[in-house]
Amino acid sequence: MNLRVLGLAAVAAAAVLTLSACSGGSSASTPASNSKAPAGLMTSGTLTACIDPEYAPLEYYKNGSSGDIVGFDADGVRALAAKWGVTPKLVATSFDGLMPALNAGRCDIVWSGLYQSDARKAISDSAPDMKAGPVAVAAPDFAAKLSTPEDLCGLRVVTQSASANSTDVADVSKKCVADGKKAIQQSNYPQTAQTVLAVLNGKADVLVETNVGAAYIASQNEGKLAVAKNVFPAETTFGVFTAKGSKLTAPVAAGLKALYTDGTLKKLAEQYKLDPATLDVYN
Template sequence: MKLRVLGFAGIAAAALVLTACSSSPAAGGSASSGASAKAPAGLMDASTLTACIDPEYAPLESYKNGSSGDVVGFDADGVRALAKHWGVTPKFNITSFDGLMPALNAGRCDIVWSGLYQSDARKAISDSSPYMQAGPTAVAAPGLAGKLRKQEDLCGLRVVTQAASANSADVTALSKKCEADGKKPISHSDYPQTAQTVLAVVNGKADVLVETNVGAAYIASQNEGKLAVAKGVFPAETTFGVFTRKGDKLSGSVGRGLKALYQDGTLKKIAEQYKLDTASLDVYK
Protein backbone atom coordinates (compact mmCIF):
# COMPACT_ATOMS: atom_id res chain seq x y z
CA MET A 1 0.00 0.00 0.00
CA LYS A 2 1.54 3.29 -1.08
CA LEU A 3 0.82 6.18 1.22
CA ARG A 4 -1.64 8.56 -0.31
CA VAL A 5 0.46 11.53 0.70
CA LEU A 6 2.77 10.45 -2.13
CA GLY A 7 -0.04 11.01 -4.58
CA PHE A 8 -0.93 7.38 -5.38
CA ALA A 9 -4.71 7.18 -5.71
CA GLY A 10 -7.15 4.31 -5.69
CA ILE A 11 -9.30 3.52 -8.69
CA ALA A 12 -11.69 6.25 -9.79
CA ALA A 13 -15.23 5.93 -8.47
CA ALA A 14 -18.43 7.48 -9.73
CA ALA A 15 -19.67 10.55 -7.93
CA LEU A 16 -22.49 8.62 -6.28
CA VAL A 17 -24.03 10.07 -3.14
CA LEU A 18 -24.64 7.52 -0.40
CA THR A 19 -26.48 8.21 2.81
CA ALA A 20 -24.85 6.55 5.81
CA CYS A 21 -26.86 3.82 7.52
CA SER A 22 -27.38 3.88 11.24
CA SER A 23 -26.37 0.21 11.35
CA SER A 24 -22.84 1.07 10.19
CA PRO A 25 -20.04 1.24 12.79
CA ALA A 26 -20.14 4.43 14.83
CA ALA A 27 -23.16 5.64 12.91
CA GLY A 28 -24.46 7.25 16.05
CA GLY A 29 -28.20 6.74 16.02
CA SER A 30 -31.03 7.70 13.72
CA ALA A 31 -30.86 10.28 10.99
CA SER A 32 -31.91 13.84 11.63
CA SER A 33 -35.15 14.89 9.95
CA GLY A 34 -34.46 18.61 10.02
CA ALA A 35 -31.98 21.31 10.98
CA SER A 36 -30.48 20.78 14.41
CA ALA A 37 -29.94 23.51 16.97
CA LYS A 38 -26.32 22.31 17.13
CA ALA A 39 -25.78 22.39 13.36
CA PRO A 40 -23.05 24.89 12.45
CA ALA A 41 -23.38 27.67 9.94
CA GLY A 42 -21.99 26.91 6.52
CA LEU A 43 -23.49 23.51 5.76
CA MET A 44 -24.89 23.25 2.23
CA ASP A 45 -27.96 21.61 3.77
CA ALA A 46 -28.62 22.63 7.36
CA SER A 47 -29.71 19.08 8.24
CA THR A 48 -26.88 17.20 6.51
CA LEU A 49 -23.10 16.90 6.63
CA THR A 50 -21.90 15.88 3.17
CA ALA A 51 -18.35 14.50 2.92
CA CYS A 52 -16.37 13.77 -0.22
CA ILE A 53 -14.51 10.50 0.23
CA ASP A 54 -12.61 7.96 -1.86
CA PRO A 55 -13.26 4.50 -0.34
CA GLU A 56 -10.06 2.89 -1.62
CA TYR A 57 -7.78 3.16 1.40
CA ALA A 58 -8.51 0.71 4.21
CA PRO A 59 -8.59 1.07 7.16
CA LEU A 60 -9.35 4.77 6.72
CA GLU A 61 -12.07 4.34 4.11
CA SER A 62 -13.27 1.38 2.09
CA TYR A 63 -16.45 -0.40 1.05
CA LYS A 64 -17.73 -2.83 3.64
CA ASN A 65 -18.10 -5.59 1.04
CA GLY A 66 -14.89 -4.81 -0.81
CA SER A 67 -16.49 -3.00 -3.73
CA SER A 68 -20.00 -2.27 -2.51
CA GLY A 69 -22.08 -1.62 0.58
CA ASP A 70 -21.58 0.95 3.31
CA VAL A 71 -18.41 3.02 3.42
CA VAL A 72 -16.52 2.08 6.59
CA GLY A 73 -13.19 2.92 8.18
CA PHE A 74 -11.77 5.50 10.54
CA ASP A 75 -12.46 8.49 8.30
CA ALA A 76 -15.94 7.33 7.35
CA ASP A 77 -16.90 6.68 10.97
CA GLY A 78 -15.34 10.03 11.88
CA VAL A 79 -17.76 11.71 9.47
CA ARG A 80 -20.63 9.90 11.16
CA ALA A 81 -19.39 10.92 14.59
CA LEU A 82 -19.04 14.58 13.59
CA ALA A 83 -22.54 14.55 12.09
CA LYS A 84 -23.89 13.05 15.32
CA HIS A 85 -22.03 15.69 17.33
CA TRP A 86 -23.88 18.35 15.34
CA GLY A 87 -27.21 16.50 15.28
CA VAL A 88 -27.32 16.19 11.49
CA THR A 89 -27.40 13.37 8.93
CA PRO A 90 -24.09 12.12 7.47
CA LYS A 91 -23.90 11.68 3.70
CA PHE A 92 -21.02 10.54 1.48
CA ASN A 93 -20.18 11.83 -1.98
CA ILE A 94 -18.02 9.07 -3.49
CA THR A 95 -15.25 10.76 -5.44
CA SER A 96 -12.01 9.65 -7.10
CA PHE A 97 -8.89 10.56 -5.15
CA ASP A 98 -7.69 13.20 -7.60
CA GLY A 99 -11.16 14.72 -7.71
CA LEU A 100 -11.59 15.24 -3.96
CA MET A 101 -10.34 18.83 -3.71
CA PRO A 102 -12.00 19.93 -6.98
CA ALA A 103 -15.31 18.48 -5.73
CA LEU A 104 -14.98 20.39 -2.45
CA ASN A 105 -14.28 23.69 -4.15
CA ALA A 106 -17.07 23.07 -6.66
CA GLY A 107 -19.53 22.87 -3.77
CA ARG A 108 -20.36 19.18 -4.07
CA CYS A 109 -19.59 18.51 -0.40
CA ASP A 110 -19.07 20.35 2.88
CA ILE A 111 -15.82 18.61 3.80
CA VAL A 112 -13.18 16.26 2.48
CA TRP A 113 -12.27 13.61 5.05
CA SER A 114 -10.39 11.01 3.06
CA GLY A 115 -6.79 10.43 4.08
CA LEU A 116 -5.35 13.67 2.69
CA TYR A 117 -2.34 15.27 4.30
CA GLN A 118 -2.04 18.98 4.97
CA SER A 119 0.31 19.99 2.19
CA ASP A 120 1.21 23.60 1.45
CA ALA A 121 -0.47 23.25 -1.94
CA ARG A 122 -3.76 22.10 -0.40
CA LYS A 123 -3.66 24.70 2.36
CA ALA A 124 -3.22 27.40 -0.27
CA ILE A 125 -6.66 26.63 -1.74
CA SER A 126 -8.56 25.35 1.31
CA ASP A 127 -8.81 25.39 5.09
CA SER A 128 -8.00 22.25 7.05
CA SER A 129 -8.11 20.88 10.56
CA PRO A 130 -5.67 18.18 11.75
CA TYR A 131 -6.86 14.83 13.05
CA MET A 132 -4.06 12.26 12.69
CA GLN A 133 -0.28 11.97 12.43
CA ALA A 134 1.16 9.52 9.91
CA GLY A 135 4.58 8.12 9.21
CA PRO A 136 6.52 4.91 8.63
CA THR A 137 6.09 1.95 10.96
CA ALA A 138 7.89 -1.36 11.40
CA VAL A 139 5.90 -4.60 11.07
CA ALA A 140 7.39 -7.92 12.15
CA ALA A 141 6.58 -11.25 13.80
CA PRO A 142 5.09 -10.55 17.25
CA GLY A 143 8.21 -11.70 19.11
CA LEU A 144 10.51 -9.38 17.19
CA ALA A 145 8.05 -6.48 16.99
CA GLY A 146 8.10 -6.24 20.78
CA LYS A 147 11.86 -5.76 20.74
CA LEU A 148 11.95 -2.98 18.15
CA ARG A 149 11.86 0.38 19.91
CA LYS A 150 14.01 2.72 17.81
CA GLN A 151 15.24 3.02 14.23
CA GLU A 152 18.73 1.73 15.08
CA ASP A 153 17.18 -1.59 16.11
CA LEU A 154 16.74 -2.32 12.38
CA CYS A 155 20.49 -2.25 11.74
CA GLY A 156 21.66 -5.67 10.54
CA LEU A 157 18.13 -6.94 9.90
CA ARG A 158 16.48 -7.95 6.62
CA VAL A 159 14.00 -5.19 5.82
CA VAL A 160 11.51 -5.03 2.94
CA THR A 161 9.61 -2.07 1.55
CA GLN A 162 7.43 -1.32 -1.45
CA ALA A 163 9.44 -0.08 -4.43
CA ALA A 164 9.42 3.64 -5.21
CA SER A 165 7.87 4.53 -1.85
CA ALA A 166 9.04 7.09 0.69
CA ASN A 167 9.50 4.17 3.09
CA SER A 168 12.06 2.64 0.75
CA ALA A 169 14.04 5.87 0.69
CA ASP A 170 13.86 6.11 4.49
CA VAL A 171 15.24 2.59 4.93
CA THR A 172 18.04 3.27 2.45
CA ALA A 173 19.03 6.38 4.39
CA LEU A 174 18.80 4.52 7.70
CA SER A 175 21.07 1.75 6.42
CA LYS A 176 23.74 4.33 5.55
CA LYS A 177 23.43 5.77 9.04
CA CYS A 178 23.86 2.30 10.52
CA GLU A 179 27.15 1.93 8.68
CA ALA A 180 28.28 5.44 9.62
CA ASP A 181 27.65 4.57 13.26
CA GLY A 182 29.74 1.41 12.97
CA LYS A 183 26.79 -0.96 12.90
CA LYS A 184 25.78 -3.57 10.36
CA PRO A 185 23.88 -2.17 7.37
CA ILE A 186 20.31 -3.15 6.69
CA SER A 187 19.78 -5.93 4.15
CA HIS A 188 17.15 -4.01 2.19
CA SER A 189 14.85 -5.41 -0.51
CA ASP A 190 12.08 -3.76 -2.50
CA TYR A 191 9.00 -5.46 -3.95
CA PRO A 192 6.56 -4.01 -6.49
CA GLN A 193 3.46 -4.82 -4.44
CA THR A 194 2.64 -4.51 -0.76
CA ALA A 195 1.26 -8.06 -0.73
CA GLN A 196 4.70 -9.31 -1.71
CA THR A 197 6.38 -7.45 1.14
CA VAL A 198 3.93 -8.96 3.60
CA LEU A 199 4.52 -12.48 2.31
CA ALA A 200 8.28 -11.97 2.54
CA VAL A 201 8.00 -11.40 6.31
CA VAL A 202 5.34 -14.05 6.90
CA ASN A 203 7.38 -16.64 4.99
CA GLY A 204 10.61 -15.78 6.79
CA LYS A 205 12.42 -14.24 3.82
CA ALA A 206 12.63 -10.92 5.65
CA ASP A 207 12.58 -9.81 9.28
CA VAL A 208 10.78 -6.50 9.03
CA LEU A 209 8.40 -4.67 6.72
CA VAL A 210 8.41 -0.88 6.86
CA GLU A 211 5.00 0.56 5.92
CA THR A 212 2.95 3.62 6.81
CA ASN A 213 1.27 3.43 10.19
CA VAL A 214 -2.16 3.39 8.55
CA GLY A 215 -1.26 0.58 6.16
CA ALA A 216 0.64 -1.29 8.88
CA ALA A 217 -2.39 -1.41 11.15
CA TYR A 218 -4.47 -2.98 8.39
CA ILE A 219 -1.73 -5.46 7.47
CA ALA A 220 -1.34 -6.59 11.08
CA SER A 221 -5.11 -6.97 11.49
CA GLN A 222 -5.23 -9.21 8.42
CA ASN A 223 -2.33 -11.36 9.70
CA GLU A 224 -3.20 -11.61 13.39
CA GLY A 225 -0.81 -13.86 15.27
CA LYS A 226 1.73 -13.71 12.45
CA LEU A 227 2.52 -10.01 12.29
CA ALA A 228 2.42 -7.13 14.75
CA VAL A 229 3.18 -3.41 14.65
CA ALA A 230 6.31 -2.20 16.45
CA LYS A 231 5.21 1.15 17.84
CA GLY A 232 7.45 4.16 18.19
CA VAL A 233 10.28 3.04 15.90
CA PHE A 234 9.82 5.95 13.50
CA PRO A 235 8.51 9.45 14.20
CA ALA A 236 5.21 10.56 12.68
CA GLU A 237 6.08 13.09 10.00
CA THR A 238 2.83 13.82 8.18
CA THR A 239 -0.46 15.29 9.38
CA PHE A 240 -3.79 14.23 7.88
CA GLY A 241 -6.51 16.88 7.76
CA VAL A 242 -10.22 17.42 7.23
CA PHE A 243 -10.61 20.04 4.51
CA THR A 244 -13.16 22.80 4.00
CA ARG A 245 -13.38 25.59 1.46
CA LYS A 246 -11.01 28.52 1.95
CA GLY A 247 -12.54 31.05 4.34
CA ASP A 248 -15.71 28.98 4.77
CA LYS A 249 -17.93 29.62 7.79
CA LEU A 250 -17.77 25.90 8.46
CA SER A 251 -13.98 25.76 8.91
CA GLY A 252 -13.83 26.83 12.54
CA SER A 253 -16.72 24.55 13.48
CA VAL A 254 -14.97 21.54 11.94
CA GLY A 255 -11.82 22.24 13.96
CA ARG A 256 -13.78 22.62 17.19
CA GLY A 257 -15.85 19.53 16.43
CA LEU A 258 -12.79 17.37 15.82
CA LYS A 259 -11.19 18.57 19.02
CA ALA A 260 -14.36 17.77 20.97
CA LEU A 261 -14.45 14.25 19.50
CA TYR A 262 -10.81 13.81 20.45
CA GLN A 263 -11.30 15.08 23.99
CA ASP A 264 -14.37 12.95 24.72
CA GLY A 265 -12.65 9.80 23.45
CA THR A 266 -14.84 9.24 20.40
CA LEU A 267 -11.97 9.29 17.92
CA LYS A 268 -9.93 7.01 20.17
CA LYS A 269 -12.72 4.41 20.20
CA ILE A 270 -12.96 4.51 16.42
CA ALA A 271 -9.19 4.17 16.08
CA GLU A 272 -9.19 1.16 18.40
CA GLN A 273 -11.94 -0.45 16.34
CA TYR A 274 -9.72 -0.30 13.27
CA LYS A 275 -6.58 -1.21 15.23
CA LEU A 276 -4.88 2.12 14.62
CA ASP A 277 -2.32 3.52 17.03
CA THR A 278 -4.32 5.93 19.19
CA ALA A 279 -1.18 8.00 19.82
CA SER A 280 -1.45 9.15 16.20
CA LEU A 281 -4.51 11.19 17.23
CA ASP A 282 -2.51 13.38 19.61
CA VAL A 283 -2.45 16.37 17.25
CA TYR A 284 -3.69 18.80 19.90
CA LYS A 285 -0.88 18.29 22.41
Protein backbone atom coordinates (compact mmCIF):
# COMPACT_ATOMS: atom_id res chain seq x y z
CA MET A 1 0.00 0.00 0.00
CA ASN A 2 2.65 4.27 0.40
CA LEU A 3 6.05 8.97 0.08
CA ARG A 4 3.94 10.38 2.63
CA VAL A 5 4.92 14.03 3.08
CA LEU A 6 4.32 17.16 1.05
CA GLY A 7 7.55 18.15 -0.65
CA LEU A 8 10.01 15.36 0.05
CA ALA A 9 12.81 17.59 -1.17
CA ALA A 10 12.17 19.73 1.86
CA VAL A 11 11.68 16.71 4.06
CA ALA A 12 14.99 15.25 2.95
CA ALA A 13 16.74 18.32 4.23
CA ALA A 14 14.60 18.90 7.28
CA ALA A 15 12.88 17.08 10.10
CA VAL A 16 10.69 14.04 9.64
CA LEU A 17 7.01 14.55 10.19
CA THR A 18 5.61 12.67 13.18
CA LEU A 19 1.96 11.74 13.23
CA SER A 20 -0.11 10.64 16.16
CA ALA A 21 -2.82 8.09 15.65
CA CYS A 22 -6.22 9.58 14.93
CA SER A 23 -5.29 13.13 15.90
CA GLY A 24 -6.64 16.19 14.20
CA GLY A 25 -8.73 16.41 11.06
CA SER A 26 -9.89 18.66 8.29
CA SER A 27 -12.92 19.28 6.17
CA ALA A 28 -13.21 21.52 3.15
CA SER A 29 -16.61 20.96 1.61
CA THR A 30 -20.17 21.80 2.54
CA PRO A 31 -22.69 18.97 2.53
CA ALA A 32 -25.83 19.13 0.48
CA SER A 33 -29.01 19.95 2.36
CA ASN A 34 -30.79 16.80 1.21
CA SER A 35 -28.76 13.98 2.71
CA LYS A 36 -28.48 10.74 0.73
CA ALA A 37 -26.26 9.11 3.31
CA PRO A 38 -26.46 5.34 3.71
CA ALA A 39 -27.08 3.65 7.03
CA GLY A 40 -24.07 2.77 9.11
CA LEU A 41 -22.23 6.07 9.59
CA MET A 42 -20.72 6.26 13.07
CA THR A 43 -21.89 9.88 13.35
CA SER A 44 -25.09 10.90 11.60
CA GLY A 45 -24.45 13.42 8.83
CA THR A 46 -20.67 12.87 8.83
CA LEU A 47 -18.38 10.60 6.82
CA THR A 48 -15.33 9.99 9.01
CA ALA A 49 -12.20 8.78 7.23
CA CYS A 50 -8.92 7.75 8.82
CA ILE A 51 -6.03 8.91 6.65
CA ASP A 52 -2.25 9.14 6.93
CA PRO A 53 -1.38 12.61 5.54
CA GLU A 54 2.18 11.67 4.75
CA TYR A 55 1.81 10.28 1.24
CA ALA A 56 1.74 12.93 -1.46
CA PRO A 57 0.11 13.14 -3.92
CA LEU A 58 -2.57 10.93 -2.36
CA GLU A 59 -2.78 12.56 1.06
CA TYR A 60 -0.70 15.30 2.65
CA TYR A 61 -0.95 18.52 4.65
CA LYS A 62 -1.48 21.52 2.41
CA ASN A 63 1.00 23.58 4.41
CA GLY A 64 3.55 20.82 4.83
CA SER A 65 2.73 19.90 8.42
CA SER A 66 -0.52 21.73 9.12
CA GLY A 67 -3.70 23.00 7.56
CA ASP A 68 -6.14 21.04 5.44
CA ILE A 69 -5.32 17.52 4.35
CA VAL A 70 -5.39 17.43 0.56
CA GLY A 71 -4.52 15.01 -2.23
CA PHE A 72 -6.30 12.48 -4.43
CA ASP A 73 -7.56 10.30 -1.57
CA ALA A 74 -8.43 13.21 0.70
CA ASP A 75 -10.41 14.96 -2.02
CA GLY A 76 -11.97 11.62 -2.90
CA VAL A 77 -13.36 11.44 0.65
CA ARG A 78 -14.81 14.90 0.17
CA ALA A 79 -16.33 13.93 -3.17
CA LEU A 80 -17.94 10.81 -1.68
CA ALA A 81 -19.28 12.84 1.25
CA ALA A 82 -20.72 15.41 -1.14
CA LYS A 83 -22.44 12.65 -3.13
CA TRP A 84 -24.04 11.43 0.07
CA GLY A 85 -24.85 14.94 1.27
CA VAL A 86 -22.83 14.69 4.48
CA THR A 87 -19.85 16.44 6.02
CA PRO A 88 -16.41 14.91 5.45
CA LYS A 89 -14.15 14.50 8.47
CA LEU A 90 -10.53 13.50 7.89
CA VAL A 91 -8.81 12.01 10.92
CA ALA A 92 -5.00 12.04 10.75
CA THR A 93 -3.80 8.56 11.66
CA SER A 94 -0.38 6.94 11.64
CA PHE A 95 0.08 4.44 8.81
CA ASP A 96 0.34 1.38 11.05
CA GLY A 97 -2.69 2.58 13.01
CA LEU A 98 -5.08 2.87 10.07
CA MET A 99 -6.57 -0.63 10.15
CA PRO A 100 -6.66 -0.84 13.97
CA ALA A 101 -8.52 2.50 14.02
CA LEU A 102 -11.06 1.24 11.48
CA ASN A 103 -11.67 -1.98 13.36
CA ALA A 104 -11.93 -0.12 16.65
CA GLY A 105 -14.76 1.97 15.22
CA ARG A 106 -12.91 5.27 15.21
CA CYS A 107 -13.73 5.94 11.55
CA ASP A 108 -16.18 4.82 8.87
CA ILE A 109 -13.61 4.23 6.16
CA VAL A 110 -9.89 4.16 5.48
CA TRP A 111 -9.01 5.84 2.19
CA SER A 112 -5.28 6.23 2.46
CA GLY A 113 -3.25 4.48 -0.23
CA LEU A 114 -3.53 0.95 1.16
CA TYR A 115 -3.16 -2.21 -0.90
CA GLN A 116 -6.03 -4.68 -0.93
CA SER A 117 -3.76 -7.34 0.51
CA ASP A 118 -5.00 -10.75 1.63
CA ALA A 119 -4.13 -9.86 5.21
CA ARG A 120 -6.27 -6.71 5.11
CA LYS A 121 -9.12 -8.46 3.30
CA ALA A 122 -9.19 -11.03 6.09
CA ILE A 123 -10.07 -8.38 8.67
CA SER A 124 -12.00 -5.81 6.63
CA ASP A 125 -14.06 -5.19 3.52
CA SER A 126 -12.79 -3.03 0.68
CA ALA A 127 -13.50 -1.68 -2.79
CA PRO A 128 -10.78 -1.01 -5.38
CA ASP A 129 -10.00 2.52 -6.48
CA MET A 130 -6.57 2.45 -8.15
CA LYS A 131 -4.13 0.01 -9.74
CA ALA A 132 -0.84 -0.17 -7.93
CA GLY A 133 2.35 -2.11 -7.51
CA PRO A 134 5.76 -1.86 -5.89
CA VAL A 135 8.75 -0.32 -7.62
CA ALA A 136 12.39 0.13 -6.65
CA VAL A 137 13.83 3.60 -6.03
CA ALA A 138 17.57 4.22 -5.94
CA ALA A 139 20.30 6.56 -7.14
CA PRO A 140 19.82 7.02 -10.93
CA ASP A 141 22.87 5.01 -12.02
CA PHE A 142 22.06 2.20 -9.62
CA ALA A 143 18.35 2.17 -10.51
CA ALA A 144 19.30 1.60 -14.15
CA LYS A 145 20.91 -1.70 -13.16
CA LEU A 146 17.80 -3.12 -11.48
CA SER A 147 15.41 -5.13 -13.62
CA THR A 148 14.21 -8.13 -11.58
CA PRO A 149 13.34 -8.83 -7.92
CA GLU A 150 16.43 -11.05 -7.68
CA ASP A 151 18.62 -8.01 -8.35
CA LEU A 152 17.82 -6.97 -4.78
CA CYS A 153 19.52 -10.04 -3.28
CA GLY A 154 22.27 -8.98 -0.90
CA LEU A 155 21.34 -5.30 -1.05
CA ARG A 156 20.26 -2.99 1.76
CA VAL A 157 16.57 -2.43 1.06
CA VAL A 158 14.30 -0.16 3.05
CA THR A 159 10.50 -0.24 3.22
CA GLN A 160 7.73 1.30 5.27
CA SER A 161 6.72 -0.66 8.36
CA ALA A 162 3.48 -2.64 8.13
CA SER A 163 3.26 -2.11 4.35
CA ALA A 164 2.62 -4.72 1.68
CA ASN A 165 5.94 -3.62 0.17
CA SER A 166 7.69 -4.79 3.33
CA THR A 167 6.11 -8.22 2.96
CA ASP A 168 7.03 -8.38 -0.73
CA VAL A 169 10.68 -7.63 0.01
CA ALA A 170 10.75 -10.24 2.79
CA ASP A 171 9.36 -12.81 0.35
CA VAL A 172 11.99 -11.92 -2.26
CA SER A 173 14.69 -12.30 0.40
CA LYS A 174 13.47 -15.82 1.19
CA LYS A 175 13.70 -16.69 -2.49
CA CYS A 176 17.20 -15.25 -2.63
CA VAL A 177 18.30 -17.59 0.14
CA ALA A 178 16.48 -20.56 -1.41
CA ASP A 179 18.36 -19.90 -4.66
CA GLY A 180 21.71 -19.81 -2.90
CA LYS A 181 22.05 -16.03 -3.00
CA LYS A 182 22.56 -13.55 -0.18
CA ALA A 183 19.52 -12.46 1.79
CA ILE A 184 18.27 -8.91 1.47
CA GLN A 185 19.35 -6.68 4.35
CA GLN A 186 15.92 -5.24 5.02
CA SER A 187 15.12 -2.32 7.30
CA ASN A 188 11.77 -0.69 8.01
CA TYR A 189 10.70 2.76 9.15
CA PRO A 190 7.22 3.91 10.21
CA GLN A 191 7.10 6.78 7.70
CA THR A 192 7.99 6.86 4.02
CA ALA A 193 9.83 10.13 4.52
CA GLN A 194 12.24 8.24 6.74
CA THR A 195 12.74 5.53 4.12
CA VAL A 196 13.63 8.16 1.54
CA LEU A 197 16.12 9.73 3.91
CA ALA A 198 17.71 6.31 4.46
CA VAL A 199 18.55 6.06 0.75
CA LEU A 200 19.60 9.68 0.41
CA ASN A 201 21.87 9.38 3.44
CA GLY A 202 23.46 6.13 2.26
CA LYS A 203 21.93 3.91 4.93
CA ALA A 204 20.12 1.87 2.30
CA ASP A 205 20.75 1.05 -1.35
CA VAL A 206 17.14 0.77 -2.49
CA LEU A 207 13.71 1.88 -1.37
CA VAL A 208 10.74 -0.26 -2.38
CA GLU A 209 7.61 1.89 -2.61
CA THR A 210 4.35 1.96 -4.55
CA ASN A 211 4.37 3.26 -8.12
CA VAL A 212 2.24 6.24 -7.07
CA GLY A 213 4.47 7.34 -4.22
CA ALA A 214 7.71 6.48 -6.00
CA ALA A 215 6.97 8.74 -8.95
CA TYR A 216 6.49 11.66 -6.58
CA ILE A 217 9.60 10.78 -4.59
CA ALA A 218 11.72 10.78 -7.74
CA SER A 219 10.22 14.06 -8.95
CA GLN A 220 11.07 15.75 -5.66
CA ASN A 221 14.61 14.39 -5.69
CA GLU A 222 15.53 14.76 -9.36
CA GLY A 223 19.12 13.78 -10.05
CA LYS A 224 19.38 12.01 -6.70
CA LEU A 225 16.75 9.29 -7.01
CA ALA A 226 15.13 7.46 -9.91
CA VAL A 227 12.54 4.72 -10.35
CA ALA A 228 13.42 1.26 -11.64
CA LYS A 229 9.94 0.53 -12.95
CA ASN A 230 10.16 -3.08 -14.11
CA VAL A 231 11.53 -4.78 -10.99
CA PHE A 232 8.07 -5.79 -9.75
CA PRO A 233 4.81 -6.41 -11.64
CA ALA A 234 1.92 -3.97 -11.00
CA GLU A 235 -0.60 -6.59 -9.99
CA THR A 236 -2.31 -5.17 -6.91
CA THR A 237 -4.80 -2.41 -6.24
CA PHE A 238 -5.32 0.30 -3.69
CA GLY A 239 -8.66 0.15 -1.96
CA VAL A 240 -11.07 2.01 0.28
CA PHE A 241 -11.67 -0.04 3.42
CA THR A 242 -14.69 -0.52 5.64
CA ALA A 243 -15.12 -2.70 8.70
CA LYS A 244 -15.88 -6.37 8.06
CA GLY A 245 -19.59 -6.76 7.40
CA SER A 246 -20.22 -3.01 7.63
CA LYS A 247 -23.48 -1.56 6.32
CA LEU A 248 -21.25 0.92 4.48
CA THR A 249 -19.38 -1.69 2.43
CA ALA A 250 -21.83 -1.82 -0.50
CA PRO A 251 -22.60 1.95 -0.53
CA VAL A 252 -18.88 2.79 -0.54
CA ALA A 253 -18.26 0.45 -3.48
CA ALA A 254 -21.22 1.92 -5.35
CA GLY A 255 -20.13 5.46 -4.52
CA LEU A 256 -16.60 4.87 -5.80
CA LYS A 257 -17.89 3.45 -9.06
CA ALA A 258 -20.23 6.42 -9.47
CA LEU A 259 -17.34 8.86 -8.91
CA TYR A 260 -15.34 6.93 -11.49
CA THR A 261 -18.18 6.85 -14.01
CA ASP A 262 -19.04 10.54 -13.74
CA GLY A 263 -15.40 11.56 -14.19
CA THR A 264 -14.85 12.96 -10.70
CA LEU A 265 -11.95 10.64 -9.91
CA LYS A 266 -10.38 11.30 -13.30
CA LYS A 267 -10.41 15.05 -12.64
CA LEU A 268 -8.79 14.48 -9.25
CA ALA A 269 -6.15 12.24 -10.79
CA GLU A 270 -5.28 14.87 -13.37
CA GLN A 271 -5.22 17.57 -10.69
CA TYR A 272 -2.66 15.63 -8.69
CA LYS A 273 -0.58 14.56 -11.73
CA LEU A 274 -1.62 10.90 -11.57
CA ASP A 275 -2.21 8.75 -14.63
CA PRO A 276 -6.01 8.38 -15.00
CA ALA A 277 -5.40 4.91 -16.44
CA THR A 278 -4.55 3.71 -12.93
CA LEU A 279 -8.22 4.24 -12.03
CA ASP A 280 -9.45 1.62 -14.49
CA VAL A 281 -10.19 -1.07 -11.91
CA TYR A 282 -13.54 -2.16 -13.35
CA ASN A 283 -12.39 -3.90 -16.54
